[in-house]
Amino acid sequence: MNIIETHSLGKSYGTTKALHDCNLAIPEGHVAALVGPNGAGKSTLLNLAVGLAAPTSGELSVLGGYRAGSLPALDGIGFVAQDTPLYKNLSAADMLHLTRNLNRHFDQAYAEARLAELGIPQKRKAGKLSGGQQAQLALTLALARRPRLLVLDEPVAMLDPIARHDFMATVLTAATDDGVSVLLSSHVLAELERVADYLIMMSLGRIQVAGEVDDLLAGHRVLTGPTAEAGRYDERTVVHVRGGDAQAHLLVRSTADDPVPRGWEAHPVGLEELALAYLREPGAAALPGPVPSWDADPAEMTR
Amino acid sequence: MPIGQRDSDRVGAQNSPIEFRLDPASGVPTYLQLVHQVEHALRLGYLKPGDQLPKVRDVVASLAINPNTVSKAYRELETKGLIVGRPGQGTFILATLSQVALPELTGLRRSLRGWLAKADTAGLDESGISALVASELRGFYERRSGSRSSAPSGETEGVA
Amino acid sequence: MTALTTMSASTLVKESADLRPLPWRRMAWVTWRQHRTPLIGVVALTGALALCLLIVGLQLHHAYAAAIACHPANSAACTATVAHFNGIGNFLTNGLLFLVVPPLIGAFVGAPLLAREFEAGTFRYAWSQGFGRWRWTLAKLVALGVVVAVASGTLSVLASWYYRPYFASGNQSLSLTTFNPLNPVLFEQRGVAFAAWTLAAFAIGALAGVLIRRVVPAIVTTLAVCGALTFATGGWLRMHYLTPLVTRGLNVPGASRIVSQWGSRGGRVVFTGPPTFPIYQQYCPAQAGLGKGGGAGSGNPLQCLAQHGFTFWTSYQPASRFWAFQWIEGGWLLALSVLLLAVTVWLVRRRAV
Numbered sequence: 130m131n132i133i134e135t136h137s138l139g140k141s142y143g144t145t146k147a148l149h150d151c152n153l154a155i156p157e158g159h160v161a162a163l164v165g166p167n168g169a170g171k172s173t174l175l176n177l178a179v180g181l182a183a184p185t186s187g188e189l190s191v192l193g194g195y196r197a198g199s200l201p202a203l204d205g206i207g208f209v210a211q212d213t214p215l216y217k218n219l220s221a222a223d224m225l226h227l228t229r230n231l232n233r234h235f236d237q238a239y240a241e242a243r244l245a246e247l248g249i250p251q252k253r254k255a256g257k258l259s260g261g262q263q264a265q266l267a268l269t270l271a272l273a274r275r276p277r278l279l280v281l282d283e284p285v286a287m288l289d290p291i292a293r294h295d296f297m298a299t300v301l302t303a304a305t306d307d308g309v310s311v312l313l314s315s316h317v318l319a320e321l322e323r324v325a326d327y328l329i330m331m332s333l334g335r336i337q338v339a340g341e342v343d344d345l346l347a348g349h350r351v352l353t354g355p356t357a358e359a360g361r362y363d364e365r366t367v368v369h370v371r372g373g374d375a376q377a378h379l380l381v382r383s384t385a386d387d388p389v390p391r392g393w394e395a396h397p398v399g400l401e402e403l404a405l406a407y408l409r410e411p412g413a414a415a416l417p418g419p420v421p422s423w424d425a426d427p428a429e430m431t432r
Numbered sequence: 433m434p435i436g437q438r439d440s441d442r443v444g445a446q447n448s449p450i451e452f453r454l455d456p457a458s459g460v461p462t463y464l465q466l467v468h469q470v471e472h473a474l475r476l477g478y479l480k481p482g483d484q485l486p487k488v489r490d491v492v493a494s495l496a497i498n499p500n501t502v503s504k505a506y507r508e509l510e511t512k513g514l515i516v517g518r519p520g521q522g523t524f525i526l527a528t529l530s531q532v533a534l535p536e537l538t539g540l541r542r543s544l545r546g547w548l549a550k551a552d553t554a555g556l557d558e559s560g561i562s563a564l565v566a567s568e569l570r571g572f573y574e575r576r577s578g579s580r581s582s583a584p585s586g587e588t589e590g591v592a
Numbered sequence: 593m594t595a596l597t598t599m600s601a602s603t604l605v606k607e608s609a610d611l612r613p614l615p616w617r618r619m620a621w622v623t624w625r626q627h628r629t630p631l632i633g634v635v636a637l638t639g640a641l642a643l644c645l646l647i648v649g650l651q652l653h654h655a656y657a658a659a660i661a662c663h664p665a666n667s668a669a670c671t672a673t674v675a676h677f678n679g680i681g682n683f684l685t686n687g688l689l690f691l692v693v694p695p696l697i698g699a700f701v702g703a704p705l706l707a708r709e710f711e712a713g714t715f716r717y718a719w720s721q722g723f724g725r726w727r728w729t730l731a732k733l734v735a736l737g738v739v740v741a742v743a744s745g746t747l748s749v750l751a752s753w754y755y756r757p758y759f760a761s762g763n764q765s766l767s768l769t770t771f772n773p774l775n776p777v778l779f780e781q782r783g784v785a786f787a788a789w790t791l792a793a794f795a796i797g798a799l800a801g802v803l804i805r806r807v808v809p810a811i812v813t814t815l816a817v818c819g820a821l822t823f824a825t826g827g828w829l830r831m832h833y834l835t836p837l838v839t840r841g842l843n844v845p846g847a848s849r850i851v852s853q854w855g856s857r858g859g860r861v862v863f864t865g866p867p868t869f870p871i872y873q874q875y876c877p878a879q880a881g882l883g884k885g886g887g888a889g890s891g892n893p894l895q896c897l898a899q900h901g902f903t904f905w906t907s908y909q910p911a912s913r914f915w916a917f918q919w920i921e922g923g924w925l926l927a928l929s930v931l932l933l934a935v936t937v938w939l940v941r942r943r944a945v
Contacts, residue, residue, distance in 0.1 A: 176944075176945050179720045180719075180720065181715075181716065181719060181720065181943075181944040181945050182943055182944065182945045183943060188605060189605075190605045194605060195605070196605045200611045200613060200722070200724065201611050203720065203721065203722045203723075203724060204611070204722045206720070207720075208716065208717075208720040210713065210716035210717065210720075211713075211716075212713060214712060214713040214714045214715075214716050214717045215714070215717065216626065216712075216714055216717075217712070219625065219626075223625060226621065226625075227622055227625065228721065230618040230619070230621055230622050230723075231614075231618065231622065231718070231721035231722060231723040231728070232614075232721055232722035232723070233614060233722050234722075267717075274722070
């Protein structure tokens with residue numbers, strides 16, 4: 130079952146196109162990271178997924194086939210928006226009461242226990258809590274609804290390292306215990322590899338990359354070799370090139386099974402490096418299936 | 433964390449003899465770090481057959497990593513025959529790492545020293561030797577874990 | 593890279609007809625808790641004004657009773673009671689205080705309702721909850737709309753009681769102050785108009801909030817629109833709810849409000865308003881006191897003009913039409929409120945961001 134599925138999804142605001150022709154099929158039970166530069170369309174995609182906006186073209190379905198924004202979709206999706214919006218003059222207990230009234234399911238016992246664990250006094254106004262506590266409160270409210278999908282829009286951007294760690298630990302524990310699928314947009318590339326097992330990269334309103342992290346890492350590697358020969362590699366599979374006059378590194382779409390040209394070395398690539406490469410190349414996209422080619426005769430190929 | 437309680441107070445509170453740590457800057461994939469830590473603990477005797485490994489949930493909660501990563505590490509250890517998962521109970525150490533007999537170990541050391549001397553004579557420096565060994569090591573295990581049959585041992589490969 | 597299965601549009605999204613919306617009563621606590629302060633403010637404001645009306649009103653009614661019961665009518669003692677009655681409660685009869693209540697309520701209850709959610713970003717929380725955003729909006733609008741209408745309606749019932757002595761017939765013969773019920777400021781405070789104006793202001797505020805999405809600009813806009821609408825209605829629109837009656841002459845029967853006056857001669861309109869200076873000068877300078885010698889005019893200037901062929905006309909609205917006008921005004925304000933609130937809900941339903 131796909132927790133989010135889109136088919137040629139497009140969104141325009143007036144004459145501005147925020148999303149073009151996006152195709153996604155995120156399976157359930159994953160922690161999916163949404164990465165891309167500012168203005169790439171991440172927030173737009175998340176707003177569409179939680180039903181705050183409607184598509185202009187194409188289709189979007191959530192939780193295995195419900196229209197985003199419909200009652201079953203609203204029931205099953207917990208959303209923590211950027212800057213974790215809470216009503217600043219309401220107490221934590223008030224926020225619990227509010228969320229309980231506005232939803233079909235709410236685990237009051239869990240929410241109260243979490244607040245106690247976190248050391249958040251129930252009577253304190255939400256505006257008086259620290260940044261980390263506000264984020265944890267917003268997260269508690271979302272998780273107490275027992276959603277099937279948790280959507281987080283840059284949740285840890287304003288948090289200090291401990292708060293960030295605790296926040297993500299809570300999210301991931303929920304994923305472990307209750308099988309909650311997670312979709313989070315993030316700028317913190319260094320934490321991606323630890324946290325995500327599905328990666329979606331966006332650029333200029335389009336999907337650049339979408340797939341399981343294991344598959345993506347198995348399908349890319351870095352080839353290091355003479356700069357002079359770098360141009361012979363098929364442009365369609367080269368994601369990013371860096372190097373000096375003599376030596377170059379090519380991040381390419383290819384698997385460990387593909388032969389390495391003589392004089393070149395192959396290295397596996399980490400998720401952060403992969404993400405950075407795609408961020409640097411807004412025009413690159415991962416085509417389905419690697420297409421390696423090298424204009425040289427097979428005798429030159431070595432293992 | 434409730435105010436007044438130190439994180440280190442929790443040591444020993446879990447059921448397992450070990451707790452994982454993570455080195456985010458090491459460049460080694462997370463699941464491999466977990467695998468190595470188990471193997472290392474086994475080697476040093478911190479873990480013995482029958483000991484329980486930390487629950488997936490506890491690892492996730494303390495390290496803030498993806499549960500599938502922990503599962504992957506435990507699967508890898510299970511493939512190596514080191515651990516076994518008992519449904520409803522947890523994951524337990526099955527066997528120790530195969531010990532290499534002392535005479536064999538001594539023989540391996542001696543031949544290694546000889547090879548090092550040759551490499552040094554050929555002009556390889558320390559990092560050159562390290563790189564060569566690392567790449568051969570990787571290739572060796574890749575081939576061993578079931579990829580296509582190997583080409584003739586790459587004597588003609590150039591090395592930076 | 594995973595291969596995507598191509599789904600045809602019809603199978604991608606399945607209909608979910610079996611889930612029923614959450615019960616409306618869930619919004620009661622939500623609305624109360626989030627709008628506690630403005631609601632308390634409304635109650636406090638109307639309560640304070642009601643108290644004023646009550647205290648001064650009791651004095652007024654007693655003074656009135658004393659004045660009309662006093663005999664003989666022209667004695668010094670009775671003149672004193674009349675003067676006492678005439679001198680009571682000027683600041684309230686001014687009525688301007690009351691006139692600002694509907695726009696204030698509209699601006700401070702209606703405008704922040706949605707504008708604050710947008711400004712603070714909390715709509716991203718509120719409208720991703722299970723209740724659904726247009727139902728959330730509708731519940732709040734209806735609940736708060738009813739409260740402000742009832743509060744202001746109660747106040748205007750009290751105001752109607754307060755002003756009753758001023759509308760009794762026979763006041764003029766005793767030199768007691770009389771007001772015309774159709775006078776602006778007075779009209780809006782009584783009958784159904786006050787509640788209708790408050791509801792309309794609330795609806796204007798709510799719509800301003802969803803269009804402007806910032807609290808202070810929405811408040812300012814609401815005050816401006818309400819003010820303009822009030823002036824336009826009081827100054828012109830109200831006088832044309834029903835076709836004004838027309839009579840000859842410059843005097844109108846009973847308590848009526850003059851809409852316009854004009855004079856004609858030979859079938860053609862010659863001047864608008866009462867007779868003007870140039871007309872007197874041309875035709876009846878002596879009667880109007882404009883002769884070479886100056887001094888008071890001799891005779892009746894209007895009779896003189898009439899002899900010259902002038903006919904005077906006055907169009908007016910009789911005070912008896914007070915209630916008809918109240919229903920008309922209440923009616924169109926109610927319709928406007930419902931329309932604006934419906935548009936607000938529709939805008940929220942259409943899109944949030």
